[in-house]
Amino acid sequence: MQTGEVLRRVVFNLLDAAKGGKLKKLKEVNKREIAEGVTPEYMERRIDLLLDYVKNHSPYYKKHPEWTKLEDFPVMTKGDFLEHYEEVLVENSKEQGNLYRLSTSGSTGTPFTVLCDGDKMNRVNMNFISCMELNGFRLGMKRGEFRAWIKGKNTISMWKSFKNNLVMVDISNMGDDSLEKICKDIEKKKIQVLVTYSSALTALTGYIKRTGRDISKWKVEMVFSMGEALPDATYELTKEIFGFSPVRSYGNNENGFIAIQLGEDKEYTIDLYNFYPEVLKMNSDEPAAPGELGRLVVTDYYNKTFPMVRYDTGDTGIMRMYQDEKGRMHGKYVEIYGRRGSLMYNCMGEPLSIHVFMNTLLKFEGVVYQAKCIQWGQKEYELLVNADRKKLVEEDLIAAYRHYLGEEADIRITYVDEIPIQASGKFMVCENKWDGRK
Template identity: 30%
Template sequence: MINLRSKLFWLLDKVKGNVIHDNLKNIEELFDLDYKLLQEQNQPVLDRLLKTAVNHSKFYEKYKGHESLQDFPVVNKNIIKQNFDGITLPEESIGGKRFSVSTSGSTGTPFKIYQSEGKKHRNTADTIYFAKKSGFNIGDRLLYLRLWAAYYKKPEFLAWIQNVDQLDVEEINDTFLESFFKKLTKDKQRKGWLAYSSAFSKICNYLDKGNYPPLDCNVTSIIAMSESLDLYTREKMEYYFKCPIVSRYSNVENGIIAQQMPNRKEFDVNWASYYVELLKIDSDDPADMGELGRIVVTDLFNLATPMIRYDTGDVATMEIGPNGFPEFSLVQGRITDILTNTKGEIISHFIIHTNLYRYPELEQVQLIQRKNKNYLFKVNSTGRFDREEEFIAFFKEYLGEDAHVSVEYVSEIPLLKSGKRKIIVNETT
């Protein structure tokens, strides 16, 4: 079947000078190289970014004599906000338009940067490249499930042109899903899912409760974003929609930084568009392979608000993949959500994700670390939970036998302002 939307997209891009096509071709060519050669090919792009920053930015002008990227300071959201005017470049300095990009953040703290026109084109090409790797093509119907704040929501006509269903997580309930899936199974066009992992979990819970069989609705791509993907949700989404699911690591201010490939748990880092470092939790020294570290990104294509050695606030572990490229073996989320046991040792939040299948009567679970040895589980149960003592004893094996663990029963664990739902909350940081 001819994909008219795809043909129209590429026709419009051709009229605009093939800006997306040329970026996409560059990404594909870079990933066909080995890691060392890719970095050599991207060195002029990095040099251009650093040169632009030191020559046109008050904040970076003191680094004009730099010898390498590591001579530049590590920055974060707070530093960028406090020095925004000194970091951000006017349009005349970058030789083109710039576009405002804003995010409320998970806690509602606003953060705004500018992206250059070249960066905007690169983001579109990145999205096309990584979506295709998951099985999604331009023009396919996209079931996009997230919190649709006003500044994200597309006009209805544009959404129709792009074949995007803007599904709001706040409006997803059993009544809506019953009607939605009846319509979905009648629609035979190719389609993909893009949603928060917790939203997928809610869908799986609904389908489980209804004893649904696998659905025949021609889903060819499922991408989970913004939150860690637990084993239950992974297996259930693949069962119900007969399609591999991948997890994507991205943010609003940069774009797609890494993504899993179908049937792989590791994350391919987007080395074509970023230089990514993993630094130690408590210093700016490089983390060792396999060590949990802070994700620090240099955005190679954004000249408007240069994001050089930008600490994303997230943590991961890195290994060398089978193709010789460094890859994330684990992406754990916000550094402020790191969980520690009673000895002060970091433990993975996946102790929750990977063990909840043992307690199917629990709808939602949130673990709050209040003090070094004080933990609270908030649980939403479908009925009476008779295994509380067993539940506490089981998780004490991870938290520490001297942990003080209590359980609070709630009717709902509320969404954050971002539309996501936290599984781990660390109140000691």
């Protein structure tokens, strides 16, 4: 246990206690409800309160008083929310101030920012801590967050990094030189928790195994996997290398963590305290049959600024709901699919994280609606772009992609009105059609 960890935990608890211990209470309730389930009455009450709220405060839902139960409300994709963005926002929300931005481009390649108030932001943060603590995390532990960090867009200040004991681990490039630097940083900075996307964890563990790197001096006690589904091979290799299993999670930037793996349970336990989950048929909004693969749809109980009722996450999976002997409800994602982007390579043949392409699009929010990068050859790339051409500066877009693909990248732009989706109901932000790397 490191001194910095203990100090931060003490300071957090003291500051929270001075404000009535709100965050600690929220965290403990969240942990209990995830682990022990919720009552059917809680789920019914939360839905009723939310639907009543949106019909009174959101212009989009106000127009439809005939929608009385959840099934009456439309299933909304990211594109639907963007189309009706100003209408969905509750009245006078922007004038109230103190709003937070939950931004994502997602694997569908569509930039999207959800506004929320301080209460929802606290719930997002405590939800994250709750999911971690249920798997052994201690508040204040030094964690390395693996992302494609973009200066001026998603990086954090030195003060915030110090306060949260967080190290920004850049995964823009996952070539051997970059992976070696990441390994050195993990050891030198005594990182205790790796919070990483599946693709980055796959690259890191593969590198450690392939090079026989000595990690005996590492202080890593926990590996937390998020984003795209973690392959079983990576799960087992992580367990072999570190001596403990990685934690699988499921969520998004718009809502927070939706489900978490507890212990060695291969299923994901759904957070029924914060969300109402549904699985709908692939080609209709009818409920999927038990055990049937369908679209993952969630209703967020607590975003009172930008209500997300029946949000189609773009992912697919299988869910089961059951009631225990105490009458409490539990939800499990038996399988989660989606977010399976093709592995892309830069001009030097080094693999790139799918999140490079996601985060690049954040720079062009409001100008580029959709974009997909296709690799046709070692240095040949095509950008399918659905954008406002009057506002878009082509040179800036190409430069943003070339920053990661390499200066020798031959990038051509093809403008489209819409990027075709896959049979799963999604399209990926990148695709590799180069035979040399398939």
